[in-house]
Amino acid sequence: MATINVNGERREVQAPGDTPLLYVLRNELNLVGPQFGCGVAQCGACSVLIDGKEMRSCITALSDVSADQEITTLEGLPARWAKHKGLPAETAKTALHPVQQAWIEQQTPQCGFCQNGMMIKATELLESNPNPSLLQIKEAYTTSGVSPNLCRCGTYAAIIEAVQHAATLMAKGR
Amino acid sequence: MATKNDNPLDLLGTAVTRRQFVKTGGMLAVGICMVGTAPLKGDTPKAAVAKNSLDPSLASSWIEIHADNTVLIRTGKNDFGQGSVFTAYRQIVADELYMPFDAITTVVSGDTDRTPDGGGSFGFLNGGTPNLRKVAAYTYQALLDLAAKKLGLEKGKLSVKDGIVSGGGKSISYGDLIKGQQLSLTIPVQGDLTSIIGLSVEGNPPMKPVSEYSVIGKSFPSSAIQEKVTAKAVWATDVRLPGMLHGRVIHPKSLGSTLISAGQVDKTKFPNAQVIVKGNLVGVVAPTEWEAIQAALQVGDGTKWTDWKGLPGTAKFYEHLRNEADWKSTPVTKSSATRGDVGPALASAHKKLSATYQMSYLKHAPIGPTMAVGDVKSDGTVHIHTHNQNPQELRGEIAKMLGVTIDHVVVHIYPGPGHYGRSNGGNAGAEDEAVILSQAVGKPVRVQWMRPDDMQWSTQSPAAFSDVELAVDDQGKLVAYQVDHFMPPMQDDRLVGAVIAGLPTMAAPAVHGDFVTTTSNEIQDDWLYTGAANVIERGHGTFQVGQEASPLAVGLRDHSMRTPGQFQQNYPRELAISEAAALAGVDAIQFRIDHLKEERAIGVLTAVREASGWDTRPSPGRNAASAGSTPVRGRGVSLMLREDSYWACVCHIAVTPDTGKISVEKCTTAVDPGIVINPVQLKRHVEGGAMMGISIALFEEVMFDESGITQDDWSSYPILTMADIPELIVKLIHNPKVGKYGGGSEAANALAAPAIAAALHDATGKAIRRLPMKPAYVQAALKA
Numbered sequence: 001m002a003t004i005n006v007n008g009e010r011r012e013v014q015a016p017g018d019t020p021l022l023y024v025l026r027n028e029l030n031l032v033g034p035q036f037g038c039g040v041a042q043c044g045a046c047s048v049l050i051d052g053k054e055m056r057s058c059i060t061a062l063s064d065v066s067a068d069q070e071i072t073t074l075e076g077l078p079a080r081w082a083k084h085k086g087l088p089a090e091t092a093k094t095a096l097h098p099v100q101q102a103w104i105e106q107q108t109p110q111c112g113f114c115q116n117g118m119m120i121k122a123t124e125l126l127e128s129n130p131n132p133s134l135l136q137i138k139e140a141y142t143t144s145g146v147s148p149n150l151c152r153c154g155t156y157a158a159i160i161e162a163v164q165h166a167a168t169l170m171a172k173g174r
Numbered sequence: 175m176a177t178k179n180d181n182p183l184d185l186l187g188t189a190v191t192r193r194q195f196v197k198t199g200g201m202l203a204v205g206i207c208m209v210g211t212a213p214l215k216g217d218t219p220k221a222a223v224a225k226n227s228l229d230p231s232l233a234s235s236w237i238e239i240h241a242d243n244t245v246l247i248r249t250g251k252n253d254f255g256q257g258s259v260f261t262a263y264r265q266i267v268a269d270e271l272y273m274p275f276d277a278i279t280t281v282v283s284g285d286t287d288r289t290p291d292g293g294g295s296f297g298f299l300n301g302g303t304p305n306l307r308k309v310a311a312y313t314y315q316a317l318l319d320l321a322a323k324k325l326g327l328e329k330g331k332l333s334v335k336d337g338i339v340s341g342g343g344k345s346i347s348y349g350d351l352i353k354g355q356q357l358s359l360t361i362p363v364q365g366d367l368t369s370i371i372g373l374s375v376e377g378n379p380p381m382k383p384v385s386e387y388s389v390i391g392k393s394f395p396s397s398a399i400q401e402k403v404t405a406k407a408v409w410a411t412d413v414r415l416p417g418m419l420h421g422r423v424i425h426p427k428s429l430g431s432t433l434i435s436a437g438q439v440d441k442t443k444f445p446n447a448q449v450i451v452k453g454n455l456v457g458v459v460a461p462t463e464w465e466a467i468q469a470a471l472q473v474g475d476g477t478k479w480t481d482w483k484g485l486p487g488t489a490k491f492y493e494h495l496r497n498e499a500d501w502k503s504t505p506v507t508k509s510s511a512t513r514g515d516v517g518p519a520l521a522s523a524h525k526k527l528s529a530t531y532q533m534s535y536l537k538h539a540p541i542g543p544t545m546a547v548g549d550v551k552s553d554g555t556v557h558i559h560t561h562n563q564n565p566q567e568l569r570g571e572i573a574k575m576l577g578v579t580i581d582h583v584v585v586h587i588y589p590g591p592g593h594y595g596r597s598n599g600g601n602a603g604a605e606d607e608a609v610i611l612s613q614a615v616g617k618p619v620r621v622q623w624m625r626p627d628d629m630q631w632s633t634q635s636p637a638a639f640s641d642v643e644l645a646v647d648d649q650g651k652l653v654a655y656q657v658d659h660f661m662p663p664m665q666d667d668r669l670v671g672a673v674i675a676g677l678p679t680m681a682a683p684a685v686h687g688d689f690v691t692t693t694s695n696e697i698q699d700d701w702l703y704t705g706a707a708n709v710i711e712r713g714h715g716t717f718q719v720g721q722e723a724s725p726l727a728v729g730l731r732d733h734s735m736r737t738p739g740q741f742q743q744n745y746p747r748e749l750a751i752s753e754a755a756a757l758a759g760v761d762a763i764q765f766r767i768d769h770l771k772e773e774r775a776i777g778v779l780t781a782v783r784e785a786s787g788w789d790t791r792p793s794p795g796r797n798a799a800s801a802g803s804t805p806v807r808g809r810g811v812s813l814m815l816r817e818d819s820y821w822a823c824v825c826h827i828a829v830t831p832d833t834g835k836i837s838v839e840k841c842t843t844a845v846d847p848g849i850v851i852n853p854v855q856l857k858r859h860v861e862g863g864a865m866m867g868i869s870i871a872l873f874e875e876v877m878f879d880e881s882g883i884t885q886d887d888w889s890s891y892p893i894l895t896m897a898d899i900p901e902l903i904v905k906l907i908h909n910p911k912v913g914k915y916g917g918g919s920e921a922a923n924a925l926a927a928p929a930i931a932a933a934l935h936d937a938t939g940k941a942i943r944r945l946p947m948k949p950a951y952v953q954a955a956l957k958a
Contacts, residue, residue: 019464027463032412033405037541037591038625042888045541074405096404103403107395107854110255110862111592112402113541119403141896148895150888152541153255153592154865156896158858 003067006031007076008083010067017063022046024062025073033074033116037150044117044149048073049080054117054124054145074116077123084127085173099123102166110153117149122163126170137163225581230290230373233316233359236309237267243337243349244279245271249306250291250372250566251298252284255592256859256919257396258298259283262851263306268389270310270382271317271348272334275389281397284565284587291363292566293372294598301818302848302914303381309361311379316359320351368570368580370599370667370690384849384913391908393854402589410561410588413547415618419459421611422470423604423621425631426454426674428881430482430724437476444469450614453676454726457611459619467624483880484723485730491878492532492639495719501660503685504693504715511701514708516643519654523645525757531642531746531943535876536635537891538735542591543628548608549618556583560605561590567600567667571680572609575672594866594920595735596633599667599690603632607671626886631670633733634876636662640746650758652706652769657747660714663693664738666721666731673727682721683732693717699743700815703751705769730878736866737816741924745945748812748928753941756793762811762932763788777907778822778844779813785905786824786842793932794939800956803832807839810932812925817917819847823864823925825900827933834953838868838898838930843922844905848912856918860904863922869894871927875946 002013006029015024020039025031025048034057037045041056048057049072050065065071072080077097082089096104099122109115118141125132125140132140137160142148151159228235228248238246247267253259264278271277282288284295291305298304314334321339322329324346332341337348362376401407426433433454439447447460447469458473460466486494520526546560556576562568565585573580585605596602608621623631638661645654663683667690672679683691695713703709720729737744755765763783770776782788788809799806805828814821826840841864850856873892877884885891927945934952935941942955 015462015464019462023463026412027414032409035409035411035542035591036622037543038888040625040887042625043541100403104395104400107399107858109399109402110257110859111541112255112399112407112589113409113591115402116405138896138899143897147888148897150541150893150895152539152594152866152893154862154869154894155858156865156894156899157861157902159896 002062004065004071005067006071007073008079015062019062020058021060021062021065022057025057031073031075035113035116042147045114047117047120049120049124052127054121056146074119098169099166102162102169106158106162106165108155108158108162110155114151118159121149122166126167130170131167226287226584228290230363231360233313233357233361235290236306237313239348239352241349241353243347245277246280247278247306248282248289250289250293251295252587253398254295254563257398257855260396260398261394261855265389265851266307267310269387270307271314273337275394277337286565286569286585291373292367294370295563296598299915299917305375308375308379311381312359312361315379316357317348317351321346368566370567372566384910390851393852407589410590411545413559415547415549418618418620419461420463420466421457421459421619421621422466423607424456424470424474424477425627427479428482429720429728430484430726431479432725434478434480437473439469439473449473450611452610455671455675459611459615485720485878485880487879488877499716501714501716507694507696507713509697509701509711512710516654516656516708516710519708520643520645524648526645527753527757528643529943530639532639533637533742533745533945535637536735536870536874537876538593538596539893540591540593543623543625544603545622546605546608547618547620548612550609550613554582556609558605559586561588562602563597564600568605571600571669575606575669575677595738596733599665601667601669603670606669610671610675629885629891630883633666633731635735636664636732638742642746642750644750644754646754646758650760652754654708655706656710658712658714659695659743661695661742662716662718662732664732664734665690666718666733683718698739699747702775702815703769704771736920737924744814744924745928749931752810752932759792761790761792766813774820774846778820778846781844781905781907782822782824782842785844785903788824793936795936798937798939799831800938800940801831803830805830806937808933808937810929810936812928814921814924816921819845819916821845821921821925823929825926825929825933827930829934829937831938831956834949836872836947838900840901842903846907846909847916848909849915850906850908851915853906856906857904859919860922861902863919864902864926865894867923867926871930872947
């Protein structure tokens with residue numbers, strides 16, 4: 001039995017401590033935004049934010065996450081934005097995170113399997129750098145993490161445009 | 175894939191050929207169609223429709239119009255990221271029914287018990303007339319007939335706007351028209367539901383004139399994107415059934431190894447795990463995913479296999495393919511473009527080129543490995559929950575594996591990672607294994623392949639080589655072009671788990687297979703340069719490498735991947751044409767235009783020349799260099815006709831000769847698909863295709879030793895990252911006078927490789943005729 005803090009809620013989980021966080025989130029908590037892509041931190045499909053940093057949940061053991069740390073999954077992005085902007089928590093039920101909004105407005109995903117990690121990475125980037133340059137966006141998706149975030153459908157250009165659009169939406173406070 | 179359906183297939187013994195006819199009497203006089211030679215005789219006896227199938231002769235199996243004037247559509251094709259079923263299909267149906275886009279509120283796709291037509295998820299636009307377009311056109315005529323009767327007016331006096339029929343000062347909505355009654359309309363269909371093509375809607379109902387399109391041509395967003403971005407989509411990976419166990423499969427040690435003994439599970443560590451053995455298939459199931467993963471690793475360590483070394487290995491592969499593979503058993507094919515007499519033209523030529531072009535095996539490489547949930551119930555019915563490009567063919571194959579009829583099998587389809595053709599014949603990998611394990615334990619089992627399984631046990635796009643001889647005369651004209659294309663077959667649709675387990679499957683590719691399972695290498699790439707007087711194109715086929723020698727009957731299995739076969743023929747042709755232009759001392763775009771008659775082909779070349787900032791001059795460039803540590807630059811072009819769409823691409827590159835490293839700096843694509851259905855979606859998909867094309871051109875090569883594929887992750891099989899992307903320019907040419915819409919995105923994949931290779935020649939003065947253009951290969955070729 002362990003306690004973790006996910007999307008603003010404390011959750012009791014049964015899995016043994018060596019279980020990768022990915023399986024805890026998906027199979028115990030039904031938080032299925034993060035996807036299994038490689039299991040060895042080479043693609044980014046399983047990414048979550050832990051205290052604002054993009055982490056690969058496929059190689060992060062449950063026991064390595066303390067109850068004080070704040071885990072955010074794709075499902076938690078609207079609430080994260082509402083909290084960040086000091087909006088009522090109710091807002092998150094109807095309003096999306098600007099990153100999600102930008103992903104829709106730019107029609108970014110194709111199969112969409114990698115896009116969880118792409119949106120998590122965008123959120124990490126834009127929280128620390130609200131107006132990234134093209135080079136900084138490329139660095140974020142290739143050299144800032146343990147591996148590049150991979151997309152097989154080739155949506156990289158659409159991702160860049162969506163990050164830039166999200167930066168605009170966030171600056172406007174939407 | 176070609177989508178012609180001249181010869182309905184019956185690979186699995188499940189063909190249901192229906193030739194049903196629209197009745198001609200009373201209010202049902204809609205779109206009289208002649209199918210085959212049978213006369214119209216009112217009711218034609220209906221062929222039996224399997225339980226758990228929709229009756230495709232019923233209009234409501236395809237299109238349901240509700241009382242509130244909203245519409246539900248059903249299609250056997252499902253989305254792999256193209257979005258077509260959520261965008262183009264809604265637009266097409268809305269236009270044919272004279273309704274707004276938003277009226278098409280629901281799209282049901284893929285599920286075998288909820289969709290009518292089957293067929294692989296490719297060629298969505300089917301030469302401009304997808305099944306749903308014809309059904310919509312039939313339905314529209316039936317609705318007009320109904321309205322004419324109801325309003326007491328002649329059909330010709332009616333007009334329809336936004337689903338409301340008006341005439342003589344009266345009006346009525348579709349919803350009110352059909353309230354409380356079934357639309358009496360028989361949809362004529364034929365074909366084999368569980369084949370690669372599925373059923374086709376027959377006949378020629380009157381279609382809406384292109385000039386009246388109001389929904390087609392606009393950039394509607396895809397509803398699938400909204401669901402995925404907000405984590406509301408239910409992916410195949412998310413399916414959890416009551417009592418479900420997690421499964422992992424321990425695949426054999428090599429592509430030809432048989433089982434000596436399966437390892438035992440260590441119950442002290444994994445008390446709930448269980449080992450299942452069926453033939454040479456070893457599976458492990460457990461209640462939790464983590465236990466299943468760990469137990470499978472432990473059991474795998476203790477499992478003993480025979481050794482097998484029946485593959486040539488990457489280093490000796492091309493030598494093997496040319497000299498040892500059997501190219502004699504399979505009849506040679508010739509293209510319809512063959513004309514003139516190449517021999518004398520080559521013999522007397524001014525300047526000649528004789529060259530061989532090589533292409534590696536490629537992985538489809540979905541970001542998520544294949545997975546499926548199998549649920550064999552106690553009454554013998556089988557449910558499969560997965561992501562698959564051809565659910566009805568999978569249904570047929572599972573039925574064959576289990577020795578039951580298809581009415582025992584239902585395939586449920588969910589979104590999943592795109593895999594670009596790998597399952598268009600029904601098998602991505604895990605589906606059959608999930609069923610085998612579920613049958614063994616009597617519970618639902620979720621089989622998730624791990625990354626090494628997906629790299630090493632899935633199919634690949636076949637390797638190929640082509641021998642080209644061409645000649646140009648002293649006027650700079652291409653006078654002779656001869657090509658011999660050599661390629662193993664590309665459509666092994668056998669369920670691999672069933673093969674390993676020794677259960678019944680469809681046949682492996684063979685000399686006398688049908689058009690899908692044949693070893694024959696057809697000419698797939700339409701010859702466009704009609705200005706060349708003497709042309710011969712031949713295709714040579716052989717067996718899959720290692721398959722016949724493998725005691726498992728596995729070997730290197732092949733499967734179509736975006737522009738299957740055509741890529742393997744277009745790359746050599748387009749690079750050779752660029753080389754011919756260089757021989758002639760003519761600019762590579764101008765040389766092409768000089769040999770073309772088709773205006774649309776010239777149009778895309780002209781457009782790409784302008785959009786890319788092409789500098790018109792012969793290749794190689796003045797500053798070309800094949801040595802040195804300073805990057806040199808070049809540009810190249812390619813051209814393709816696919817599914818009625820014309821494509822041209824220009825790549826601008828920089829290459830450092832001493833390292834062989836290529837950087838694509840700009841990639842410009844122009845496409846004329848005729849009518850552009852949805853500009854934003856098409857642009858996004860052209861961009862994506864261009865990226866995958868660059869990835870294939872620069873990085874991707876399946877490596878194998880004598881036993882199997884040696885790559886097991888993204889580090890050993892690298893693909894393009896965001897750091898590698900060029901400036902991307904997409905030029906869409908909306909050309910409504912063509913009168914129909916051609917295929918959308920997949921051709922974009924094929925264009926980059928020949929354009930980059932031509933740019934490399936332009937930059938260095940040396941032609942490098944091998945894919946991928948990895949730094950080591952480029953470096954070695956430049957030094958040679």
